[in-house]
Amino acid sequence: MNTKSLFLPIKYLLFLLSVSVVLFGCNQDKESNIARIIVDLKDTTSRIEGMKVYLGNKDSGMLVDSAIVEKGKFTLSVAVDTNFIPFRANILYLSPDTMNPYRYLGFNNPFFKKTYEMAVYTEPGTTQFTPLQSFKSKNPEEIVLELDHVNSQTEAAFYHGNFVTGKTDANIKQNADLVLKYPKSIYLLNTLNVSKGDLDEKQLARLLSGFDKSLANSSVYKNIQNFLSYNNDTGSQFPADLKLKRPDQKIISSILNQDNKFKLVVFWASWCLPCRKEIPQIKSLQANYGNSLSIYSISIDKDEAHWQNALKKESMPWQQYLLNDTESFTKLNKKYQLEAIPVWALFGPDNQLIEKRVGYTTGEGSIENAVAAKLRM
Structure with missing residues (x-):
């Protein structure tokens, strides 16, 4: 990651599924009831002095x-209780630049040359940072910090370990060894959550059981458990036993109509910039193929107010739903892998799945062109 990435808007950073740096406290406070970050810039005239x-x-x-x-x-600092789970944290400040107001302090990754990260994980105790002396920049707003000690939690994240999806004995052993080496790593647990749809369920269950039980109360651990417990038995059809909320607050269990149209289901969120960029393409599909295509947008927003505000701004003239029920999310996540969005799924007039794709793009592979090509066949 180059230093330019230190200055992305926070909403964009929240969309990214790739996890940045993870640093954990080195010196445990005796009371262990606070997570504290101490920064000494060694400079009283820095760009952020007094800010x-x-x-x-x-x-x-x-x-x-x-x-x-x-x-x-x-x-x-942040207070710590018995249920505290380390979280990804940024250090940021506001600049006068209204077009790009957020500025992030970077963190040096000592395992990769000239690699700077944007997030740290906090845990009980004190983490101390000083400037990276070797970092030179003509931009006074670019500040990179370093930590004098890297423990095992930090190491797991700095190496950006990933799970391989092959089913060979070597692949399975590689994944098991990764968990064995970092059983308390929340970063690695998050990585497993992202990869869960690509792994054999038996292997996924074994890998989850290898993590330390101190992580069992985390939402990501429970998410994987729910994923494993759900029996995905609807074949290529869209589930009809859901709890989806409409903008008028009515709860719907089944959304695909029994008509003679194709159906396009789009998973998105208000905070997902690629999802928002894709909306004009979907509007084009609605305008050109509305007679033969029904469109359904399902938001995975956790904040309903953000969803409602986005609906007002985007004015999407097709059916809208909010997916904020845990059990329903598990069902759809297991079926359509919603860890990365946008995701769209096209169903035929018989409600059988024709194609599913993830990500935003333009050109031939865009949702507009790919769906239109199927409709013209």
Whole structure:
């Protein structure tokens, strides 16, 4: 990652499924009831001297603490209870640039040359950062920090370990060894969650059981458990036993009509920039093929207000639903792998799946052109 990536808007950062740096506290506080980040910039004339900096929870999108930079130093912290799970955190501040207001402090990855990350994981104790002396930039807004000690939690994330999807004995052993080496890594657990749809369920269950039980209360651990417990028995048809919310608050269990039209189901979210970019293409499909195509958008937003606001801004003239029921999400996630969005699925007049794709693109492979090609066949 180059230094330009340090300055992406926070909403875009929340969309990205690739996980950035993970750093855990090195020196445990005796009381162990606070996660604290201490930064000494070794410079009283830096760009952020006297400015307010924030500790952002990248998982929730919330700002959890703030501090003023005084004499090149500041401290950020968050309270810890018995159910605390380390979370991805950014250190950021606001710049006068209204077009690109967020600025992020970077973190040096010592395992890869000239690699700088944007997030740290917090856990009980104190983590101390100082400037990376070897980092040189003509832009005074670019600040990269380093940590003098990298523990096993940090190591797992810095190496960006991934699970391989092959079913050979070597592949299975490689995955098992990864969990065996980092059984307490929340980063690795998140990576397993992203990969779960590509792994054999027996292997997935074995890998999950290899993680430390201290992670069992985390939402991502429970998500994988729910994924494993759901029996995906609807074949190529769209599930009809769901709880989906319409904008008028009515709950719907089945959305695909029994008509003679093709059906396009699009999974998206208000915070997902590629999803929002794809909407004009879907509007084009609606305008050109509305007589033979029914469209359904299903948002995976956790915040209903954000979903409702996006609906007002985008004015999408087709059926809209919110997927905020845990059991329903598990069913659809297992069937259509919703860890990366946008995802679209095209069904025939008989409601049987014809094609499913993930990601936003333009040109021949775009949702507009790919779906239109199927309709013209």
